[in-house]
Structures are given as structure tokens and as C-alpha cells.
Amino acid sequence: MTHTRHHGAQSLxxxxxxxxxxARLQAALSAGTYxxxxxxxxxxxxxAVEPDFYVRDMLTWALTRHGAPATVDRVLRELTSQIPQARSQSLHTLSKFGDPRTWPAITTALLQDDDAEVARAAWRAAVAVVPPDGVAELAEVLATQFDRGDHDVQRSLSRALVALGDPASAVVERAKAHPDTGVRRHAMATERLIENPDEGFEAAVHEANRVLALLGSPEVRE
Structure with missing residues (x-):
């Protein structure tokens, strides 16, 4: 039996x-189907090493098809990997399981990870698993990331804060008074999305820039 299991794993x-x-996509699909x-x-x-986005997504799906307790335990160990993709993909996978053990494993270090893709994955995973009594704490940590990265990174942060609902409003309001113009701009755009979830991020940024210009602050590039 042990030999058979080893052969199956090696074949995969x-x-x-x-x-x-x-071919890799088909292999991952098969592993999840059976x-x-x-x-x-x-x-x-x-x-940790798969270069193709669609294959990585299928790998995550395949993992969710396996027994949650043992699989979650194994995926959680990847959060301390030195490989950024291992951390980001494990966070993505854990968000799909929704296991309560994930929340304490999403540390501030992950939410503020130097690698933008890891941080974005941590934001999404945290929003998916945060318990009610942890929402305010999460919002405070996310607020430290205002004006981080490019357009896509900033949009991801805004979406995470919007998903937290009312508890995020206080930190967003506070960030609007930040001395850094970029932070104020991002906070204003996020506030618009909280008030109007159907509005696009680009439109929210445009409006934030308009308000900043009217207030006499230098307009920043969208």
C-alpha cells in the first residue's frame, strides 16, 4: 500500500x-477530481513554483477537494516559507477553506509583507476568515497600507476595507487627515467605495483627486 501511495504521488x-x-492543468484537475x-x-x-496562473488556481481547487483538517494543517505551514509565491498561494487556498484556524495564522507580518502579491493575498484571506471580534483590529492593520504600491495593489486594499463594512469607516476617516497626500487620496477613494460599492476604483480615485485639488493639495497621478 505504501508503495502504491508513493507511486501515485510521484506520478502526479x-x-x-x-x-x-x-498538461499541468489537466493533472491538477485529475488530482482534484479523484x-x-x-x-x-x-x-x-x-x-510554490507553478508559473501559470490558471494552473495555480486549479491546484488550489484540487487542494480544497481533499480532507480539510489535514490539508489545512499542511497549507498553513507554507505561510512561513521563504518563497513569496508559496506564501501567497497558500493564503489564497486557505481563504477557500474558510477554516477558523487560518485567522490567527494571518499575522501582521503577512498583512504588511514586502511582497505585494503576498500582502494582497493576505488581505483577501483575512477578510474571508476574520471573526466578528477581530474586524476592528484588522481594519487598523490594513490602514497602515494606504498608498502602497501600484493601482492594482491600492484597489485590492480598498476592496478589503469595503468588505469589512462599518468598522473600516473609522480608520478611513482618520486616514483622510494624514499628512501624506497619497494616503489622503487613497483614503478618500476608499470612503467613496464604502458609500457607493458599485462605483469603480478609477472613478473614486478621480473624484478624490478633484477634491484634493479643490482643497489646495497638489494633485497626484492616477
């Missing part, structure tokens, strides 16, 4: 290393 590992992304405990380690390992 080989197929997930195929040069053709479509889940086996020995596949978990192989799938987690591949998440």
Missing part, C-alpha cells in the same frame, strides 16, 4: 512538471 509530481501548461491523501504534499509543493 511528474505530470505537474510537464512543459505544457495545459483526491487521494498522498496528493496533498505534491499539490502544495507545486503551488
Amino acid at each position: 509530481r511528474t505530470r505537474l512538471q510537464a512543459p505544457d501548461p495545459s 483526491p487521494r491523501p498522498e496528493y496533498v504534499e505534491v499539490l502544495v509543493e507545486r503551488c
